Each structure stands twice: as C-alpha cells, then as structure tokens.
Amino acid sequence: MKEQSYENHTRYQPLQHFVWLPLSFLLLIETVVYAVIEFINYGFSLHLLLLVGVVILAIIPGMLARIYAITLQDRLIQNEEQLRYFMLAGKGLDNRLTKEQMIALRFASDTEFVELVNRTIEENLSPEDIKKSIKIWRPDHHRV
Incomplete structure (x- = not known):
C-alpha cells in the first residue's frame, strides 16, 4: 500500500x-x-x-x-x-480533547503521540494543525 x-x-x-x-x-x-x-x-x-x-x-x-x-x-x-x-x-486522556482532535491524533506515531496530545490540550490545536504537526505518520487504511 x-x-x-x-x-x-x-x-x-x-x-x-x-x-x-x-x-x-x-x-x-x-x-x-x-x-x-x-x-x-x-x-x-x-x-x-x-x-x-x-x-x-x-x-x-x-x-x-x-x-x-x-x-x-x-x-x-x-x-x-x-x-x-x-x-x-499511564493515565486517562484529558476530557478537553474534542472528538475531531482525537480523530486527527490517531495518525500520530506512538513516539510522538503523548507529546502531541499534551500540546493539543495546551494550545487547543485544530484537527488540521494536529495533522500538519505529525512527523511520523501512522497510516489508517481502514477508514470508511
């Protein structure tokens, strides 16, 4: 693929x-x-x-x-x-994240995921900004 x-x-x-x-x-x-x-x-x-x-x-x-x-x-x-x-x-995800932000975060690799989640919460990144911030893309080939 x-x-x-x-x-x-x-x-x-x-x-x-x-x-x-x-x-x-x-x-x-x-x-x-x-x-x-x-x-x-x-x-x-x-x-x-x-x-x-x-x-x-x-x-x-x-x-x-x-x-x-x-x-x-x-x-x-x-x-x-x-x-x-x-x-x-080792802890639960912050409730301040929106559904759209979580959906965008799914593309982040494990190595940058936690840091990007924290940055998203601090800066209230848009889904578009989250996707543009990802350095190592984690593909989702099963999206409907």
Whole structure:
C-alpha cells in the first residue's frame, strides 16, 4: 500500500463518491425538472409528488448508511485513542480533547503521540494543525 501522509490521507470510496452520489444528484435534479415542467403544462398531479418522494426516499438510505458507519467508526477511534494514551502515558486522556482532535491524533506515531496530545490540550490545536504537526505518520487504511 502507498505510504500515507497529510497530503494523501483522504480516502474516497469510488462507488459512493464517483457513481452513487453523482447519479443520485442527477436523478434528483432531473426528477424535479420533470415535475416542474409537468406541473406547468398539466397542473398538480399526485403522481408527480409521489415520483419526487420516491426519488428522495431512494437516496436517503445510502446517506444514512454512510452516516451510521462514520459515527460508529468515530466512536471506535475515540476508544482506541483513549486506550492507546493510557498504555503510553499511564493515565486517562484529558476530557478537553474534542472528538475531531482525537480523530486527527490517531495518525500520530506512538513516539510522538503523548507529546502531541499534551500540546493539543495546551494550545487547543485544530484537527488540521494536529495533522500538519505529525512527523511520523501512522497510516489508517481502514477508514470508511
């Protein structure tokens, strides 16, 4: 696998990002345009309302599946980083860290993790600043 770094750590799911999302967007736009044209030409029709509703309902499950997966993954990352900090520092992780900060800290190697956690707490680093501060990148190839 390609070595991960700040510049290339973003992950895309080709089927979702380049097929499902664009096609869903196009389908929704086309359906709304069709419904507006039909409404202008023939007036209100329950079929038009149902058509738009069905298209919207067809898109929602894909969005929810992604949201649920990311939410669960974020909770797992938080637990992993709390355990990792305890194993390396011998004490619990400070509650002042936000979820986003902990998720960014997961990329830090063990050698710099505790120091970067302390610096993050002291300076209230943003997730972006945390990632830019990492010297030895710990890859996460399993991100959803």
